Amino acid sequence: FYDKALKISEKALPPNHTHLAAAYNNIGQVYNNMGDYAKALEFYDKALKIREEALSSNHPDLGTVYNNIALVHNNMGDYLKALELYGKARQIVEKALTPNHPDLATFYNNIGQVYYNMSNYSQALEFYDKALKISEKALPPNHTHLAAAYNNIGQVYNNMGDYAKAL
Numbered sequence: 001f002y003d004k005a006l007k008i009s010e011k012a013l014p015p016n017h018t019h020l021a022a023a024y025n026n027i028g029q030v031y032n033n034m035g036d037y038a039k040a041l042e043f044y045d046k047a048l049k050i051r052e053e054a055l056s057s058n059h060p061d062l063g064t065v066y067n068n069i070a071l072v073h074n075n076m077g078d079y080l081k082a083l084e085l086y087g088k089a090r091q092i093v094e095k096a097l098t099p100n101h102p103d104l105a106t107f108y109n110n111i112g113q114v115y116y117n118m119s120n121y122s123q124a125l126e127f128y129d130k131a132l133k134i135s136e137k138a139l140p141p142n143h144t145h146l147a148a149a150y151n152n153i154g155q156v157y158n159n160m161g162d163y164a165k166a167l
Contacts, residue, residue: 002026002027002030005023006020006027009023015050016053016054017050017054018050018051018054018055018061020050021046021047021048021050021051021061021065024046025044025047025065025068028040028044028047028068031043032068032071032072035075037072037075041069041072044072047065047068048062048066048069051065057092058092058095059092060092060093060096060103062092063088063092063096063107064089066085066088066089066092067085067107067110069085070083070084073085074110074113074114079114079117079118082114083111083114083115086107086110086111089107090107090111093107099134100134100137100138101138102134102138102139102145104134105130105131105132105134105135105145105149108127108128108131109127109128109131109148109149109152111127112124112127112128112130112131116128116152116155116156116159119159121159121160124152125156128149128152128153129153132146132149132150132153135149154166
């Protein structure tokens with residue numbers, strides 16, 4: 001279905017239209033979910049090129065593409081590249097979004113995940129804590145994203161052997 005949508009959009013829209021970037025992004029997400037990281041990066045790169053040309057340098061959609069590319073690199077185990085790209089995404093979204101925007105919490109969570117994967121638990125906790133603080137302010141107390149933030153912090157303490165804090 002994404003392929004059909006893309007073919008229609010490619011015929012109907014100019015090649016630098018942001019709707020095409022969204023279509024490329026969606027397809028990239030599917031390939032990432034399937035574990036076909038080379039294809040995911042190919043489509044995310046197309047989305048990035050369009051968004052870099054069509055949007056301002058601080059547009060949150062540009063940050064989203066960097067976030068998605070970083071996620072692929074994280075999944076591939078290329079943690080330093082993931083951190084570099086998350087850093088670009090972070091610079092954009094910190095300027096574009098309010099300090100307590102829930103999407104900012106997602107970016108911080110993703111950076112924390114890379115540090116967690118690297119077993120750098122102090123850095124993971126720093127970013128997971130930022131995500132938690134935003135989530136506590138921005139979301140209702142029964143929201144599942146809040147539960148996920150607590151769970152991530154618990155995982156870190158569990159891996160550090162601080163079982164009382166994990167609980």
